[in-house]
Amino acid sequence: MSEATRQEAAKALAAVEEVTAVVLPEPGNEVVALDAAPAPVAEEIRRRMAELDLSDTGSIVNFGSAAQAELQQISQAMLQDVRNKDVGPAGDSLRNIVTTIRGFSVSELDVRRKLSWWERLLGRTAPFAKFLARFEDVQGQIDRITDDLLGHEHKLLKDIKSLDLLYDKTLNFYDELALYIAAGEEKLKELDGKTIPAKEAEVKAAPEPDQVMKAQELRDLRAARDDLERRVHDLKLTRQVTMQSLPSIRLVQENDKSLVTKINSTLVNTVPLWETQLAQAVTIQRSAEAAGAVREANDLTNELLTANAKNLRQANEVVRTEMERGVFDIEAVKTANADLIATIEDSLRIADEGKRKRAAAEEDLKKMEADLRDTLASAKARSTGSGDSLGGSVRG
Structure with a gap:
């Protein structure tokens, strides 16, 4: 490993110690009501109550959303250069949703999937990268590994610092939600205890021609009150989820810190050990190759000696046999x-x-x-004597 890499690892170690020393604050417990809150907190609750306009549905729907604006900006900044592949299963789920909407499948791009016969025919299953790695410079491969590890280390350190900021903003958002919840509950108490009863009395006291209009205003007020109650309930749920996200952020930070420490240890301790072991492996391999060459040379010498001795014996036997033979072999003479x-x-x-x-x-x-x-003599005797009568009777 080069000296520059060692210096980078030392800088990273100092950064790890710096981020490890950061102590994150703990979140608060319960929502403090207006009547039990200290004066500064009570003032903040009243200021948020002032944001509510029951005649404007939008103010109820957006009640408390301003508290999340800064948190959302930090989250967007963290996700600015992140790809789906960098967020693991969550990225896979998001990618599947996007591809479903777009109408094509990402399975064709998955290197872990089973290849088709056509792809196997074209040789995509061949480990081409491993083949190329056989001919790459070993030191270059080690340097590339260390560069990758340093890159991961820097990213993780950046993530740890970003998560510190995200934790602070999430905690602020958690506290802001408590203020908005307290403001909403106080507003509901005010509506139930004062505003709605006053509107009901106003309806009863109104002249008959105005009662319909006043009754509609009462219904609108009660509807706004119900919308506010639902909004406050949503804020409570959001606060609970936010509280759950705080230890999650801490857990991710701790994991990142452990990974950075492990990477740093790998750079400082393991990589030099790799180089030492690889150097030994090279020497051992070269010794084995030299021993193999010597063995092959000795084997060749022995084979040549054995083969020449055998050939000499065979040739000598043939020559001496032919020399001792006569011009004609006695056996050949005997046979002839x-x-x-x-x-x-x-x-x-x-x-x-x-x-x-x-x-x-x-x-x-x-x-x-x-x-x-x-x-012939017998035939002649038959033709002059009884032979004619015999012949005539036969013919007759």
Whole structure:
């Protein structure tokens, strides 16, 4: 880690100690009524009662809204550069509402969703970032991580200070709501105890032609009174929600302070440890690669020695065998001699067999010739003697 990063971390640590030392005030408990309030508070309650104009519905509806103006400005300033992705589930809910209104789905933009077969075909599932990270400079990656951590630290420190201001303004709004609630309740007490009974008496005492108008004014006054009661009830609910938001702001602040402290510890302690361990890992990896290269060289040498010895033995055996052989192998001569003798014997046997067959054929020829003569002689005797009568009877 560079010296500039260490200095930034030291500055951040001082800022953490500064924001941690801030003690936030506690909110008040109950709403103080006008008759029990101290003089300054009573004056503030009367001033807020003066804001009410029962003849103007808008003054009742907007009663107490001015107290939230400054709080709203601070909240808007905090949200000025915030994107939906920065507010977690709340941002997701807001984004879903917006996309529903606009008519398209954000699921196509969600990197956590299951990709379609077309996207898988195009290779969007390939861990391209991991592939690129393999070829990036290690020190550059560490510096990038430290820069990101410093950026988060600065944002969190800014958020802590903004939350301090937001807490103060929320607490002021909480106290202002108490004043408006006290003013509203005092006004309701005044209406119920004085104004409305006086208007009722005025209606009864009015001449008959004016009673309808006076009765309408009484109804309007009672309606305004009911609107004011509902408004005061809403202010009480708002005050309760505001009181619940105060510990929430504190909790977020404490979490942010813990994160800033953890980030600072990571920058000061963990990142140098990373660098030391990575340096060791590089040395170990290079030693392993060198050992692997030496092992491969030794293996190659052994393989060459073994292969050459084996090849030499085989070649020597072939050469020496050929050197010790004669021009003709005795076995080949024996085989050729045996084949020659067998050939001669076969020739003699075939010749004797031919003679025997010719002698037998000659005997067969003589026998066939004798048989043919006898047959011809017999046929001639039949044609001159009984053979004619026999032949005639056969023909007749």
